[in-house]
Amino acid sequence: MNKQSDKFNNNNDDVIDLGIHFNVIKQAKWRILSFAIIITLLAIMITLTLTPKYKASATLLIEAEQAKAVSFEEIYGLDSNQKEYYLTQFEVIKSDSIAREVITKLDLQSHIDFTPKPSIFNELNILIFKELNILIKDLLPFLNKKEVATLSYEDQVEQQMQDLLSIFNKALIVTPIHKTQLVRVSFESSDSKLAALVANTVGEVYIDNQMRAKMGITQQATSWLNTRLSQLRIQLDESEVRLQAYREAQQLVDIEGIAGLVTKELEQISQQLVNARNEQNNLKSINRVIKEYGNNNIALLESMPEITSHKVIQDVKREVVLVERKVSDLGEVYGNKHPKMISAKAELATVKANLNKQIKSLVTGIEKELNRTTRTVNTLEVDLKKIRDDYQYITRKETQYNQLKREVETNRNIFNTFLSRSKETAVTSDFTSAAARFTDRAYTPKYPSKPNKKLIVIITFIASFAFAVVMSFIFDALNDTVKTKNDVESKLAQRMLGLLPKVKISRKNPFPIYAYLEDKYRRFAESVRTFRTSLLLTQLDRNHQIIAVTSSVPGEGKTTTSANLALSLAQMGSVLLIDADLRKPSLAKRFDIPVFHPGLSNLITGTEQFSECVHLDERSGVAIMPSGQIPSNPLELLSSARFDELLKVLKTKYDHIIIDTPPTQAVSDALVIAQSVDSVVYVVRADETRVKPIKAGLERLFEVKAHVAGVILNQVDMSKAKDEHSYGYYDYYEYSQPSEKPQPNG
Numbered sequence: 001m002n003k004q005s006d007k008f009n010n011n012n013d014d015v016i017d018l019g020i021h022f023n024v025i026k027q028a029k030w031r032i033l034s035f036a037i038i039i040t041l042l043a044i045m046i047t048l049t050l051t052p053k054y055k056a057s058a059t060l061l062i063e064a065e066q067a068k069a070v071s072f073e074e075i076y077g078l079d080s081n082q083k084e085y086y087l088t089q090f091e092v093i094k095s096d097s098i099a100r101e102v103i104t105k106l107d108l109q110s111h112i113d114f115t116p117k118p119s120i121f122n123e124l125n126i127l128i129f130k131e132l133n134i135l136i137k138d139l140l141p142f143l144n145k146k147e148v149a150t151l152s153y154e155d156q157v158e159q160q161m162q163d164l165l166s167i168f169n170k171a172l173i174v175t176p177i178h179k180t181q182l183v184r185v186s187f188e189s190s191d192s193k194l195a196a197l198v199a200n201t202v203g204e205v206y207i208d209n210q211m212r213a214k215m216g217i218t219q220q221a222t223s224w225l226n227t228r229l230s231q232l233r234i235q236l237d238e239s240e241v242r243l244q245a246y247r248e249a250q251q252l253v254d255i256e257g258i259a260g261l262v263t264k265e266l267e268q269i270s271q272q273l274v275n276a277r278n279e280q281n282n283l284k285s286i287n288r289v290i291k292e293y294g295n296n297n298i299a300l301l302e303s304m305p306e307i308t309s310h311k312v313i314q315d316v317k318r319e320v321v322l323v324e325r326k327v328s329d330l331g332e333v334y335g336n337k338h339p340k341m342i343s344a345k346a347e348l349a350t351v352k353a354n355l356n357k358q359i360k361s362l363v364t365g366i367e368k369e370l371n372r373t374t375r376t377v378n379t380l381e382v383d384l385k386k387i388r389d390d391y392q393y394i395t396r397k398e399t400q401y402n403q404l405k406r407e408v409e410t411n412r413n414i415f416n417t418f419l420s421r422s423k424e425t426a427v428t429s430d431f432t433s434a435a436a437r438f439t440d441r442a443y444t445p446k447y448p449s450k451p452n453k454k455l456i457v458i459i460t461f462i463a464s465f466a467f468a469v470v471m472s473f474i475f476d477a478l479n480d481t482v483k484t485k486n487d488v489e490s491k492l493a494q495r496m497l498g499l500l501p502k503v504k505i506s507r508k509n510p511f512p513i514y515a516y517l518e519d520k521y522r523r524f525a526e527s528v529r530t531f532r533t534s535l536l537l538t539q540l541d542r543n544h545q546i547i548a549v550t551s552s553v554p555g556e557g558k559t560t561t562s563a564n565l566a567l568s569l570a571q572m573g574s575v576l577l578i579d580a581d582l583r584k585p586s587l588a589k590r591f592d593i594p595v596f597h598p599g600l601s602n603l604i605t606g607t608e609q610f611s612e613c614v615h616l617d618e619r620s621g622v623a624i625m626p627s628g629q630i631p632s633n634p635l636e637l638l639s640s641a642r643f644d645e646l647l648k649v650l651k652t653k654y655d656h657i658i659i660d661t662p663p664t665q666a667v668s669d670a671l672v673i674a675q676s677v678d679s680v681v682y683v684v685r686a687d688e689t690r691v692k693p694i695k696a697g698l699e700r701l702f703e704v705k706a707h708v709a710g711v712i713l714n715q716v717d718m719s720k721a722k723d724e725h726s727y728g729y730y731d732y733y734e735y736s737q738p739s740e741k742p743q744p745n746g
Helices: 002-014 018-027 029-049 083-093 096-106 120-139 141-145 153-171 192-249 255-293 298-302 311-333 339-428 453-478 485-491 519-537 558-569 600-605 634-639 641-651 669-674 691-703
Strands: 054-062 172-176 182-189 436-440 496-501 546-551 575-579 623-625 656-660 679-685 708-716
Touching: 018 029, 018 453, 029 453, 054 083, 054 192, 083 172, 083 182, 083 192, 096 153, 096 192, 153 172, 153 182, 182 192, 192 339, 192 436, 255 339, 311 339, 485 496, 496 519, 496 558, 519 558, 519 708, 546 558, 546 641, 546 669, 546 691, 558 575, 558 656, 558 679, 558 708, 600 634, 600 641, 634 641, 634 669, 641 656, 669 691, 679 691, 691 708
Parallel strands: 496 708, 546 656, 546 679, 575 623, 575 656, 679 708
Antiparallel strands: 054 182, 054 436, 172 182
16 A cells, blocks of 8 residues: 555656646736736837838749750750759859849839948947047057058949849849749849839849840850861861872772782682692602602502502502402412413513502602692792782772771761751851740739738747746746745655745834734634644644744744744633743834843843743733843853753743744754754745755754754745645635634634
């Protein structure tokens, strides 16, 4: 259960109490409202002096695809499809060149908006500066040697134009319309007609300038193209002359055909040479083998593949084989001396002889073929070298011829391009399309665009009101005084016994000491009763016969609180009210007791009897003991044992004893008295006494182990303190007023 209550309390601490903030505003409502009204009145006075400004706007369409007779955008150097093109046009509209032309065209320098307005301050400043300058030159004559630079007429005119441009640019507003090709040109002026005129003139001047710029670019392009065309014509003629002269000098008719024939001949000779060399190499290898075997070694020569593969040799060998087979067949039938055998052998010998003869003849033919092939190779090599030289000679001519021909073709292409472009430019030189056009012209506005006086007044009132509210919160946060029960519990960590409302009285008259007993102050009396009840009921575990009343500093109302507490307790029993402020006593004066009346100091020192030191107030029944004769050593008297003995004796005679003590921060008398009493009531003046001295006074009481019953808030302005904690400490007049007059004993 305790954990839940702690959690609930923590949540309550985190919640912002809007009621407290509302009370802060409510308390300062008249100050806030007064501040807001004063500032608003000042704003009204200022706005009434402001010159109304009229704003007129014209809308231009920046053409993306401009009309053109032929396409040659490259000359102008602008791509209208790029985003930068539109941004460039917006800046051109705002340029000084456009502004200069508009100012000159409309003669704006004579208009009141562009004329410096003389003021008393400026004239006074100039006069003072001149006098000061003369005085300095008189005191420091060497400064006169410095020459003063004088502006020429042209410089003065330019300086005046710069001033006009500055004023003009501040009034001109160029606003692109998002995601469109439109731009809004606006101008502000005190003259509504001039505002519309300038806005339209800016658009017209911009369009005219763009057209003139295009015309100038076209004319410049035409002039440059014509000049360049003449130069190109000369270059083309010169290159054609050089080509023709070369063709005639070299007697060239069809150099491409000649080069082709030579190329084919070169290819044929090269192929023949390759074949001849292959044949030569083959014959050389055969001849080398024959020389190794020898020309007469028929058996080895016969085994050579180059010889055996020859057709003649193969035919002869075939005959030899046939004859040998015939001899072999006859030898099986006949003997060696048989005529057929002899004839066959003779035929075989003849065939073999023929074979040898053919081999020798073939060897001899190979040598002759090798010689012939060698001669052929040599002849082909000579022919190839000659053809190669002819080919190189022809290719050199062809290369030079092609160079001259390319130069002619290049010059002719460039010349044709420039000729075509020159014709296009000449044809379109008198055709210009507008870079922009008006979609809406500016019209004379009926109502000024600024200042919006109503809005200024409203915003001023709201801003000043909010500023005053914020400052109220700041001052409230910086105010470390005690005003409510929450302040007592949170800032002082003490129990609040009650509060005494602030009673409106005349400044000349003091607060009536018998306010508790008068019907006029019934609300105050109810607050005292509530305080009395809270004091007695919250301290049931202690004896509250002797109660000391103190405060931090003088003027907090501790004497009034002591007296009214005594008056309220007198309705419940016998009460003694003691003025223990032996330095600046005030009870005797408040109750109309003679100043020479003996009192507490006399009783402590023993110079007077008790009966002589007590004054019985007949109206309230309260016994009052004034301070008596002011001693030179009040702290020593209060610290003496006789004071403690006196209190013990008085406790047997009275039900309650109320002691009015000095402030804790002024002297230490209250600390001494607090050690001898049952409880201490600490009086704090609401919204006046700061927290630091209150804490210091309470700490001093705690150091002497005094029992502080609680804190009583005095002089509480109930119109400022009506929060949830203020209702329980006194009854409203309407509730507490009975149908009949109350009895004196309450």
